[in-house]
Amino acid sequence: MPNNSATNGSGFVSYSTGSTTTLNVNSSNSYSYNSNGLLTTQNVDSNGDGVVDNTITYTYGLLTNMDLYSDSLIDLYQYQTFYNNGVIKSLDATQFFGDFDGDGILDGILISVKNDQFGNTVSGSESLILSSAGVINLSQGTIAYTYDANHNITSQATDSNGDGITDSIETYSYNAQGKLTSHTFDYDANGIIDEIRTYSYDANSHLTSISSDSNGDGQPDYIETYNYDANGNQISDTTDSNGDGLADYIETYTYDANNNQISDTIDSNADGLADFIYTYTYDANGHVTSKSIDYGADGLDNIITYTYDANGNMTSLSQDSDANGVVDSTEIFTYNANGYVTSDENDNNNDGVVDTRHTWTYSYLTDTASYDFGANGSIDKVVSYNYDIVKGTLVSESIDSNGDGGADSSVAYTYDTNHNLITESVDSNNDTIVDSVTNYSYEANNHLVSQTIDSNNDGLAEESYSYTYDANGNRTSATTDYGNNGTADVIITYSYDANKRLTSENIDSQGDGTVDSTTTYTYDANGNLTLAVNSSQTTIQNFAYIGGGGSDLINAGAGNDVLSGGNGIDQLFGNGGNDTIDGGSGDDSLAGGAGADVLTGGLGADTFVYNNLTDSLLANYDRITDLKINSDQIDGPNAVSASNLAKLGAVSALTQAGIQAVLTGSVFLANGAATFSFGTGAAAQTFLALNDSVAGFSASTDSIIEITGYTGSLNQLAVI
Incomplete structure (x- = not known):
C-alpha cells in the first residue's frame, strides 16, 4: 500500500495524487504534505459532517552539521528524511556532502539515489567534488540496476562520466536459497565477459568456495575453499592463489563449547608450519577479554586485555606489547545513554597521565506532533520524537500532555545491532526515574520471541x-x-x-x-x-485488515476481525465482533466498537476511543494491553481529570453486585470514572470504569475496560 493511502472496511483504497488526500466514509481525514513528501497536517472529521473536529500538525527537525573532532570546525553535513516511526524514508533521496577540513569549501561527495517500492536502488548518480584554491571540479556518473522476483540485484550498468553511454556491466546469479552463485564483469561493456567469480555452498548454505577466472578463459586463476564444524563454525580457509591445485595459504580456527573462537593459526606459505598464532579468552557474555599474539610461533609477543560495562560497551583496552607481564599502554572509553562513545583517553606509556584525549558529541533529528483536539486553534498536546540519525531508529519521546510547553512524561528506546527494539522505558512523570520497563528478545532471524513487562521497574516482570x-x-x-x-x-x-x-x-x-x-x-x-x-x-467477512506505511483509516466489519495499522498515524475501527487491534508504530486512534476487543497501541502516543459506553460492558469487556499513562489517552463520552478520577480498591467478584459494593453512588459519580482491581498478587487485574449519567455502577450501561499491564501512575490517569 502506498504511504499516502487510506482503506475502509469494504476494501476501497484512496491514494494521494497531489498534496492532499481525503477519504469519506463514516469519518474522514485530510492530509497535507511538504515538498519532501512528509506529513505536515492531518484534519480529522470524526463523524463525517464536514466539520473538522481535530487537527494534528507536524514539524520536522534536520541534522545540518557535525563536528567530528570537537575542534569547533564543521567536518560533515548530512540530510535525511524519516517516517514518523523513526524509520528512514526509503523512497526519498538521501544526500551526503562534506567539508572535511572545515574551510567552508565542499570536499566530499553528493549522492542521489532512487528506489523502487521494495527499497531496492534502481538508479543513482554521484558527483565527486574536490576543492583546490576555491575551485570546484565536478564529474558525474550514473548507475542503473535490475532485480529478479526475489529483489536480488541481477545487473548493474555504469555510465562513469554521465554521457549516456554504458561503460561497464556487471551481472549476478543466485541459487534457490538466494545465495550469490556467480558475478560477471564486462569492464568495457563490449559484450565480452572479462572476469567471472563463482561461489559454492554446502547443504547448510555455508560458503565452501570462491573461484575467480580473471581473464574469461574458463580456467580459474584463484580458488579459496572453506570448511566448517558440526556447529557451523568455519574451521579452515585455504587459498590457491594461482589455480594450480596447490595450497599457497592455510588458516585454521578452533572454538570453545560456546562457539567462541579461541585460536587462529596462519600458515602463510602452506609449508605445514605455523607462522602466526592468535588466541582469545571470553567472559560469560561472550565478550573478548584477552587477545594473545605469537608472530613467529616461537612464544608470545603481545597481549591485549579488554574490560566492559554492564551494557557490553568496551571500557578499557590495555596492551602488554612485549608480553613480559607489564602493561605498556592503556585506553579508556566512556559512553552516553544511547551507547555511543563520548570520550577516548590514551595513556601511551601507562604512567597514569593521559597523553591524548578525543571527545564526541551527537545530534539527533527531532520531529514534533502538535494536537488540537477541538480544532479551535489551541494546542492541547505536543509529542516530540528524537531519532538516531545514523541508525534511523526512534531514541526517545517526550510528551507534553496539556500543551503548556513542559514535558509531563517520556519514553526511551534501545535496540540491538539489528535495529530490533529491545527495551522501552517509561518515565511517567518526567522526574528522570524510570517507572516501567518492557523488554523484547529475538531469535537469529529477528523474529520476536519474548516480551516481558515490569510495570513498576522493580526488576521483576x-x-x-x-x-x-x-x-x-x-x-x-x-x-x-x-x-x-x-x-x-x-x-x-x-x-x-x-x-x-x-x-x-x-x-x-x-x-x-x-x-x-x-x-x-x-x-x-x-x-x-x-x-x-x-x-x-x-x-x-473482511477478517484481516493490514495498514501500510502511511496514515491509514481502516473500518472493519461485524466479525471477529484483526486490524493492524503498521507504520504511520492510523485510525482503526473494529466495529462489531471480538476484534484484535494493533496500532503498530505512530500515534494511532483505536476504537474497538461492540464486542470483547483486545487493543494494543504499540509505539507512539495512542488514543483509545470509547464514544459509546456499551462498547465495553461487564459481559464482554475490552482489554487494553499496553496503556502508557501520560502518553496514551482514553477518549470517553465525558472528560474526567486525573484529580477527579476515583482510585478505588479491590472488588470481591467480577459481577454487578461485586463491583457495585465498591463503585457506590457516592464515589462512582454520574459521568465520572474510577479505577478498581480484582484478584491478588500476580493474578491481579486492573480496570477502568466509565459512568453514564446515573451515579453507581450498572452492568448494562456503564463501561469497564481492563488495563492490566498499564505503565505509569494511576494517579495521573485521566479521560479526555
Whole structure:
C-alpha cells in the first residue's frame, strides 16, 4: 500500500495524487504534505459532517552539521528524511556532502539515489567534488540496476562520466536459497565477459568456495575453499592463489563449547608450519577479554586485555606489547545513554597521565506532533520524537500532555545491532526515574520471541508473552502469561499451507490444553482471503485488515476481525465482533466498537476511543494491553481529570453486585470514572470504569475496560 493511502472496511483504497488526500466514509481525514513528501497536517472529521473536529500538525527537525573532532570546525553535513516511526524514508533521496577540513569549501561527495517500492536502488548518480584554491571540479556518473522476483540485484550498468553511454556491466546469479552463485564483469561493456567469480555452498548454505577466472578463459586463476564444524563454525580457509591445485595459504580456527573462537593459526606459505598464532579468552557474555599474539610461533609477543560495562560497551583496552607481564599502554572509553562513545583517553606509556584525549558529541533529528483536539486553534498536546540519525531508529519521546510547553512524561528506546527494539522505558512523570520497563528478545532471524513487562521497574516482570516460528518465519504459537509465573493463561497456535498462508488459528483461552475456539481460512487461486469460519460455523467477512506505511483509516466489519495499522498515524475501527487491534508504530486512534476487543497501541502516543459506553460492558469487556499513562489517552463520552478520577480498591467478584459494593453512588459519580482491581498478587487485574449519567455502577450501561499491564501512575490517569 502506498504511504499516502487510506482503506475502509469494504476494501476501497484512496491514494494521494497531489498534496492532499481525503477519504469519506463514516469519518474522514485530510492530509497535507511538504515538498519532501512528509506529513505536515492531518484534519480529522470524526463523524463525517464536514466539520473538522481535530487537527494534528507536524514539524520536522534536520541534522545540518557535525563536528567530528570537537575542534569547533564543521567536518560533515548530512540530510535525511524519516517516517514518523523513526524509520528512514526509503523512497526519498538521501544526500551526503562534506567539508572535511572545515574551510567552508565542499570536499566530499553528493549522492542521489532512487528506489523502487521494495527499497531496492534502481538508479543513482554521484558527483565527486574536490576543492583546490576555491575551485570546484565536478564529474558525474550514473548507475542503473535490475532485480529478479526475489529483489536480488541481477545487473548493474555504469555510465562513469554521465554521457549516456554504458561503460561497464556487471551481472549476478543466485541459487534457490538466494545465495550469490556467480558475478560477471564486462569492464568495457563490449559484450565480452572479462572476469567471472563463482561461489559454492554446502547443504547448510555455508560458503565452501570462491573461484575467480580473471581473464574469461574458463580456467580459474584463484580458488579459496572453506570448511566448517558440526556447529557451523568455519574451521579452515585455504587459498590457491594461482589455480594450480596447490595450497599457497592455510588458516585454521578452533572454538570453545560456546562457539567462541579461541585460536587462529596462519600458515602463510602452506609449508605445514605455523607462522602466526592468535588466541582469545571470553567472559560469560561472550565478550573478548584477552587477545594473545605469537608472530613467529616461537612464544608470545603481545597481549591485549579488554574490560566492559554492564551494557557490553568496551571500557578499557590495555596492551602488554612485549608480553613480559607489564602493561605498556592503556585506553579508556566512556559512553552516553544511547551507547555511543563520548570520550577516548590514551595513556601511551601507562604512567597514569593521559597523553591524548578525543571527545564526541551527537545530534539527533527531532520531529514534533502538535494536537488540537477541538480544532479551535489551541494546542492541547505536543509529542516530540528524537531519532538516531545514523541508525534511523526512534531514541526517545517526550510528551507534553496539556500543551503548556513542559514535558509531563517520556519514553526511551534501545535496540540491538539489528535495529530490533529491545527495551522501552517509561518515565511517567518526567522526574528522570524510570517507572516501567518492557523488554523484547529475538531469535537469529529477528523474529520476536519474548516480551516481558515490569510495570513498576522493580526488576521483576509481572507479565510475559512468548512466540515460536516455523522454518519459513511464520508464527506458530503465541503464549500469554499474565502473572509471569510460568503458567500459560492464553495459548494461540497457527497453521499454514505450502504458500505460507494462514489456514487455521486455535485459541486455548484458559491455558488448560483445551482448544476453545478455532478459525479456518480459505483463499482463491490468487491467494486472496475469501472465507474465514470460526468453530461455531459462523462465516466471518473482511477478517484481516493490514495498514501500510502511511496514515491509514481502516473500518472493519461485524466479525471477529484483526486490524493492524503498521507504520504511520492510523485510525482503526473494529466495529462489531471480538476484534484484535494493533496500532503498530505512530500515534494511532483505536476504537474497538461492540464486542470483547483486545487493543494494543504499540509505539507512539495512542488514543483509545470509547464514544459509546456499551462498547465495553461487564459481559464482554475490552482489554487494553499496553496503556502508557501520560502518553496514551482514553477518549470517553465525558472528560474526567486525573484529580477527579476515583482510585478505588479491590472488588470481591467480577459481577454487578461485586463491583457495585465498591463503585457506590457516592464515589462512582454520574459521568465520572474510577479505577478498581480484582484478584491478588500476580493474578491481579486492573480496570477502568466509565459512568453514564446515573451515579453507581450498572452492568448494562456503564463501561469497564481492563488495563492490566498499564505503565505509569494511576494517579495521573485521566479521560479526555
